[in-house]
Amino acid sequence: MHSREGAIAMKAQVFRGVKQLSYEDVPVPELAEDEVLVQVRVVGLCQSDIKKILYPLYEPPRIFGHETAGVIAQVGSAVRDWQVGQRVVVLHHIPCMHCAYCLNENYSMCDVYKNISTTAGFAPSGGGFAEYVKVPSHIVQHGGLLEIPDGVTFEQASFVEPTNCCLKAVKKAQVQPGQTVLVTGAGPIGLMFVMLVKYFGGRAIATDLIPSRLEKAKQLGAEAALNATDPELTAKIHDLTNGLGVDTTLLAVPSAKAFTQALDCTRKGGKILFFAEFPDEVEIPINPNILYRREIDLIGSYSSSFKLQALSADIVFNRRIDVDSLVSDRISLQDLPLAVERAVSPTPDTFKILIYPNSSANPHLS
The missing domain is CATH 3.40.50.720 (NAD(P)-binding Rossmann-like Domain)
Known part of the structure; x- marks a missing residue:
C-alpha cells in the first residue's frame, strides 16, 4: 500500500469496457467491523474472467479475478476467528443455505451465491486482480475463508475453487x-x-x-x-x-x-x-x-458446490491431484492483457496461467 494525495491506494486491473483493461491506482477498500482485507499473493486466470473481459456481459468499471490466495492484511474490530498474517484462500461466493435452491443442494442457483460480494472496488466482481481484496461479512462468517496449511503454496491453494467446480461435475455425473x-x-x-x-x-x-x-x-x-x-x-x-x-x-x-x-x-x-x-x-x-x-x-454443471468445499480443499492441500503440473505461465498483474491474449491463443505449452499482483512476491517474476 502507498499514499497518493492522502488516500491509501493500490494497483489493480480495472475493466473499463470490452477488451479494455486499465492498470491503475484505486483506493484500498475500507473495512466495516465484520469484514476482512486480504493481500492477494496469487490469482488464477479463469475462462469466466476472460469472457467477462472480452464480451459485453457486465457494465464497467469492475475488478474481476476470483481464484484468489493471499494473506490477511487487516481485520475489522468485530472479527474474532481470523488474524492478520494468516494465509487464506478467498472463496468469492457462498450460498445462503436456506432458500429453496440451497435446501435442494442447488447451491449455485442461490441468489445470494450468484451475487458476488468480494471486491477491490466498484461493483463487487471478485476483486482478485488487485493488490488487496475485501471479504464481506457473509463470506467471512459462512466458510468463505479457508486457512492454507503449512507446506501448501499460494499457487496450489489458488486451485481450490476450480477444483470444486470440476469435482461438482464429476460427482453430478x-x-x-x-x-x-x-x-x-x-x-x-x-x-x-x-x-x-x-x-x-x-x-x-x-x-x-x-x-x-x-x-x-x-x-x-x-x-x-x-x-x-x-x-x-x-x-x-x-x-x-x-x-x-x-x-x-x-x-x-x-x-x-x-x-x-x-x-x-x-x-x-x-x-x-x-x-x-x-x-x-x-x-x-x-x-x-x-x-x-x-x-x-x-x-x-455450473460453478461450485458448497457441500464439496471441504473435499476440494482436502484434494488440493493433500496433493491428491497434481495441480502444480497444470501451471504453465506466471504473469504479473501489470501484464494481465498479455495473459488474456495467451489464454485465448495458447501456445503448445500454455495450460494454467497464474497472475501475481506483486511481482516481488513471486520468485519466478522478480
Whole structure:
C-alpha cells in the first residue's frame, strides 16, 4: 500500500469496457467491523474472467479475478476467528443455505451465491486482480475463508475453487470406479477432469486439437488421448471400451462438434455432462429419439458446490491431484492483457496461467 494525495491506494486491473483493461491506482477498500482485507499473493486466470473481459456481459468499471490466495492484511474490530498474517484462500461466493435452491443442494442457483460480494472496488466482481481484496461479512462468517496449511503454496491453494467446480461435475455425473470417461478438451479444466476421474477410480480418455495437450493428458493419467479431428475417433473409442462406448462424457469445450462426438461415443444408458459454457447464439439440433431409445442422460454443471468445499480443499492441500503440473505461465498483474491474449491463443505449452499482483512476491517474476 502507498499514499497518493492522502488516500491509501493500490494497483489493480480495472475493466473499463470490452477488451479494455486499465492498470491503475484505486483506493484500498475500507473495512466495516465484520469484514476482512486480504493481500492477494496469487490469482488464477479463469475462462469466466476472460469472457467477462472480452464480451459485453457486465457494465464497467469492475475488478474481476476470483481464484484468489493471499494473506490477511487487516481485520475489522468485530472479527474474532481470523488474524492478520494468516494465509487464506478467498472463496468469492457462498450460498445462503436456506432458500429453496440451497435446501435442494442447488447451491449455485442461490441468489445470494450468484451475487458476488468480494471486491477491490466498484461493483463487487471478485476483486482478485488487485493488490488487496475485501471479504464481506457473509463470506467471512459462512466458510468463505479457508486457512492454507503449512507446506501448501499460494499457487496450489489458488486451485481450490476450480477444483470444486470440476469435482461438482464429476460427482453430478456419478463417475464410479472402473467406469470410462471421455473428457473433451485437455486445457487446464480438462486436465483437472483427467486427474479427478483417475483419483475416483475411473479411466479417462481425453481429446484435444493440440498434440502437446494430448501428451500432457497421458502424463497426468489419461488412459488414451486422441486428436478430436481424427476421422477414426469414434471407432478408436469403441475399441478402447470393448465396443460399448464410454460411460460418461464431460464436455470441457463449448463445441457443437464435440457434443456430436459425445453422442457417438457414449454408451446406451450413459451420461453427457455440459461443463463449458456455449455462446448464447449456439443451438444444437438433436433427435429426441436418440435420448429416448438409447437412454442418454444430458446433464449441466455450473460453478461450485458448497457441500464439496471441504473435499476440494482436502484434494488440493493433500496433493491428491497434481495441480502444480497444470501451471504453465506466471504473469504479473501489470501484464494481465498479455495473459488474456495467451489464454485465448495458447501456445503448445500454455495450460494454467497464474497472475501475481506483486511481482516481488513471486520468485519466478522478480
